[in-house]
Amino acid sequence: MVAGQRKSLTDLGLTAQGGRRADITGLAVDSRQVRDGTLFAALPGTRVHGAEFIQYALRMGAAAILTDAQGARIAADVLAESDAALIVAEDPRQTLAYTAALWFGAQPEIMVGVTGTNGKTSVASFCRQIWSELGHHAVNIGTTGVEGAYEAPLAHTTPEPITLHRVLADCAAAGITHAAMEASSHGLEQRRLDGVRLVAAGFSNFSQDHLDYHASFDAYFAAKAGLFARVLPEDGVAVINIDDPKGPAMAEIARARGQDLITVGRKPGSDLHIQAQRFAPTGQDLRFEWKGRAHQIRLNLMGGFQGENVALAAGLVIAAGSDPDRVFDTLRHMKTVRGRMQLAATRRNGAAVFVDYAHTPDAISTALSALRPHVMGRLVAIIGAGGDRDTAKRPLMGAAAAENADLVIVTDDNPRSEDPAAIRAAVMAGVRDAGGSDWATDVGDRAEAILRGVDMLGPGDALLICGKGHETGQIVGDDVFPFDDCEQASVAVSALDGGLA
Numbered sequence: 493m494v495a496g497q498r499k500s501l502t503d504l505g506l507t508a509q510g511g512r513r514a515d516i517t518g519l520a521v522d523s524r525q526v527r528d529g530t531l532f533a534a535l536p537g538t539r540v541h542g543a544e545f546i547q548y549a550l551r552m553g554a555a556a557i558l559t560d561a562q563g564a565r566i567a568a569d570v571l572a573e574s575d576a577a578l579i580v581a582e583d584p585r586q587t588l589a590y591t592a593a594l595w596f597g598a599q600p601e602i603m604v605g606v607t608g609t610n611g612k613t614s615v616a617s618f619c620r621q622i623w624s625e626l627g628h629h630a631v632n633i634g635t636t637g638v639e640g641a642y643e644a645p646l647a648h649t650t651p652e653p654i655t656l657h658r659v660l661a662d663c664a665a666a667g668i669t670h671a672a673m674e675a676s677s678h679g680l681e682q683r684r685l686d687g688v689r690l691v692a693a694g695f696s697n698f699s700q701d702h703l704d705y706h707a708s709f710d711a712y713f714a715a716k717a718g719l720f721a722r723v724l725p726e727d728g729v730a731v732i733n734i735d736d737p738k739g740p741a742m743a744e745i746a747r748a749r750g751q752d753l754i755t756v757g758r759k760p761g762s763d764l765h766i767q768a769q770r771f772a773p774t775g776q777d778l779r780f781e782w783k784g785r786a787h788q789i790r791l792n793l794m795g796g797f798q799g800e801n802v803a804l805a806a807g808l809v810i811a812a813g814s815d816p817d818r819v820f821d822t823l824r825h826m827k828t829v830r831g832r833m834q835l836a837a838t839r840r841n842g843a844a845v846f847v848d849y850a851h852t853p854d855a856i857s858t859a860l861s862a863l864r865p866h867v868m869g870r871l872v873a874i875i876g877a878g879g880d881r882d883t884a885k886r887p888l889m890g891a892a893a894a895e896n897a898d899l900v901i902v903t904d905d906n907p908r909s910e911d912p913a914a915i916r917a918a919v920m921a922g923v924r925d926a927g928g929s930d931w932a933t934d935v936g937d938r939a940e941a942i943l944r945g946v947d948m949l950g951p952g953d954a955l956l957i958c959g960k961g962h963e964t965g966q967i968v969g970d971d972v973f974p975f976d977d978c979e980q981a982s983v984a985v986s987a988l989d990g991g992l993a
């Protein structure tokens with residue numbers, strides 16, 4: 493919070509009904525955080541309308557209420573008896589985003605956003621790493637928190653606007669000039685980043701996820717498309733993975749807005765073209781072409797898709813104004829994002845254990861097939877699906893593992909309020925339908941699953957532990973038990989190889 497700050501509604505770009513004025517001392521989206529002088533945004537929710545809490549907010553001293561027509565109706569009686577200012581907006585979440593931007597003021601000068609089902613965290617991190625290599629004070633903002641020249645934890649991939657703009661203002665105050673942020677579909681749908689000033693935006697790919705929240709595939713796509721259709725201004729640059737089946741549609745949306753377009757892909761004719769890729773046990777060699785000029789780069793990253801993520805990041809940094817030759821020159825320094833195709837441990841016989849955040853059907857098949865060319869022997873996969881999340885993806889995740897690994901272990905991954913055995917059974921059903929039941933095992937305890945997976949590894953084999961990536965806890969019911977896949981992989985290797993890993 494900007495301590496002691498006061499702003500009028502006019503300063504915040506707001507007009508109250510009946511021209512009422514108010515001196516605002518802070519913003520809150522949750523009535524329990526309202527203090528004297530707060531503007532309370534009473535938003536329509538998935539469980540309840542925030543307007544149900546207006547009465548409480550007024551009692552706590554709210555000076556203004558921002559809501560929609562429905563909210564104003566719900567709280568009509570209490571509002572009639574209050575002298576708080578009432579702002580009724582058609583889209584109160586968007587209005588809140590603009591208000592938060594004006595309340596907190598400063599943002600890093602150069603900001604880019606990235607959306608897509610998979611790869612957002614990786615692309616945002618690579619953008620930050622490139623900028624840092626170029627000597628800029630840079631951060632990435634998303635699932636792994638705020639990372640780089642300024643660090644802070646975050647609870648969400650795309651924080652709600654009040655937190656987001658507080659973080660952006662803190663970054664700017666700390667001298668951060670460049671920021672790359674993830675735009676989650678929830679964040680876009682809820683207009684969380686509508687007040688962010690982007691110079692460029694990227695699209696990585698589109699596949700199944702979050703159908704528990706979005707009504708349909710089309711609604712999920714429309715949410716993501718909002719980054720180009722609404723958030724990125726007309727003079728921004730859209731950087732699109734044109735090889736994704738949804739790439740051309742996204743490019744069309746950007747073109748229709750008059751945005752400049754940079755296409756990235758493996759097909760000749762893309763502006764940033766991945767011409768060749770060769771895999772080695774510890775990384776890959778890549779040949780990029782940008783505006784007719786070739787750049788040969790050694791990447792110390794596993795997986796073909798990391799090449800695509802690096803290309804998208806390079807495209808975004810170029811779109812944001814950096815010199816292309818210098819950008820390509822930094823790529824050999826890129827380091828993997830925590831929990832993304834990360835080498836966690838190596839057995840004495842040379843077999844490698846990787847940890848990856850793949851938690852969607854597409855990510856599981858991508859991660860496994862990406863690892864395959866680096867591996868001489870068998871590929872073992874450990875997978876599990878989260879509780880209280882999209883149930884439809886569970887069998888598809890099982891099938892993806894069965895189709896792309898030689899051995900599969902199904903285990904728990906944050907069962908939350910659900911019965912863990914039932915989640916595993918749903919995943920296992922997918923493994924079975926894909927013909928993998930003979931070589932799949934169900935091991936509920938994740939530590940034991942990892943121990944068993946590591947024990948299976950002979951020389952030249954590799955294990956991919958999917959689902960938790962950088963996470964450090966196992967969520968069971970309301971409890972979070974400390975759990976770190978990388979740490980467990982090391983423990984397992986030490987236990988089996990006598991601590992000589």
Ligand SMILES: CC(=O)N[C@H]1[C@@H](OP(=O)(O)OP(=O)(O)OC[C@H]2O[C@@H](n3ccc(=O)[nH]c3=O)[C@H](O)[C@@H]2O)O[C@H](CO)[C@@H](O)[C@@H]1O[C@H](C)C(=O)N[C@@H](C)C(=O)N[C@H](CCC(=O)O)C(=O)O
Pocket residue numbers: 521522523524534535536537538539540541542543545647648649650651652676677678679682705
């Ligand atoms: C599903 C979802 O996105 N929910 C968001 C939504 O809450 P909601 O619609 O469920 O809220 P609700 O419980 O119905 O309550 C309605 C309103 O009443 C308010 N309220 C509620 C109780 C009270 O006592 N007083 C009060 O004022 C709430 O703050 C809310 O504004 O609106 C809230 C306020 O803006 C958000 O904080 C909340 O995000 C929650 C915390 C969340 O967990 N979101 C996750 C799913 C999310 O956004 N994830 C994405 C990434 C996903 C991915 O890519 O994997 C992310 O960007 O992190």
Ligand SMILES: Nc1ncnc2c1ncn2[C@@H]1O[C@H](COP(=O)(O)OP(=O)(O)OP(=O)(O)O)[C@@H](O)[C@H]1O
Pocket residue numbers: 608609610611612613614615635649674696697797798800801831832833848849850851854855856858859961
């Ligand atoms: N370009 C890509 N194409 C397909 N799969 C990818 C790609 N990049 C990453 N993945 C897979 O998705 C997983 C998550 O990667 P990352 O964290 O970068 O994505 P994200 O979009 O930020 O995910 P989230 O929505 O959970 O925040 C990785 O562990 C990997 O398995």
Ligand SMILES: N[C@H](CCC[C@H](N)C(=O)O)C(=O)O
Pocket residue numbers: 851877878879881905906959960963
């Ligand atoms: N942001 C994603 C992460 C899922 C990670 C996986 N470990 C799980 O718990 O399903 C979600 O909350 O749906």
Ligand SMILES: [Mg+2]
Pocket residue numbers: 612613634635636649674
């Ligand atoms: Mg992410």
